[in-house]
Amino acid sequence: MIQTVNLTRHYGTLAAVQDLNLEVEEGELFGFLGPNGAGKTTTIRMIVGLLRPTAGTVSVAGHDVQQEPLTIKRSVGYLAQVPLLYEKLTGREFLRFIGGLYNLSDEKIEARTEQMLALMDLSDRADHLIESYSGGMRHKIGLCGTLLHEPSVLLLDEPLTGMDPYGARRIKDLLRDMCRQGKTVFLSTHVLEIAERVCDRVGILDRGRLVAIGTMEALRVQAKSTAETTLEDLFLKLTGGESTAEMVSMLR
DSSP: OEEEEEEEEEEEEEEEEEEEEEEOOOEEEEEOOOOSSSSSHHHHHHTTSSOOSSSEEEEETTHHHHHHHHHHHHEEEEEOOSSSOTTTHHEEEEEEEHHTTTOOOHHOOOHHHHHHHTTTTTTTGSSSBGGOOOHHHHHHHHHHHTTTOOOOEEEESSTTTTTTTTHHHHHHHHHHHHHTOEEEEEEOOOOOOHHHHSSSSSEOOOOOEEEEEOOOHHHHHTTTTTTTTHHHHHHHHHHHHHHHHHHHHOOO
């Protein structure tokens, strides 16, 4: 469903993403990991067509992102790390606005709005201005807007930011259920425990390059680690973060 071929993005002399090659299958929940500044957000923005690559190609469901941008946007849902919201709208008004952008019928907009608000436990705040929402609630209403048009491919950049445990669990269950229905989820997160538990495979990006990709078992083989090694330990080993972990251990 998602394929990148030699995907590259430069900012001046800085190579934010360099020769990225990966494939994400239909029905897969793919975790995209990396340290701050590794190029994760840049990659996601190129996949959804918000940023033009310096070199290489991206395709979603067989469609080239640069050649067929509107086709891609109809089938993709994207939640940015900081969701773009209109704070002077209520949650319900915001979802109606999003539905109009996707040319959904009035009946469809009303039905999906009520369904999404209930799913995210926002029904009782639906008629409050978004400016009054907490950080976790803002991510929830942003996710409602992302899911409103029932996309077949979902790209989420740190979707659990500010979530309480109840909300985080609900979203994790929702993402797994979507994949069981054949939808594809591309998830960027710093919460490695969540990635380890819910993702089918993970890719680890470091300094713009893909340093590892696969299931937990495959990553353990690549890192020459034992079956008990956690994703956090693998991540530190593969991205050169072991020295930081050792320093923290010494300070303790």
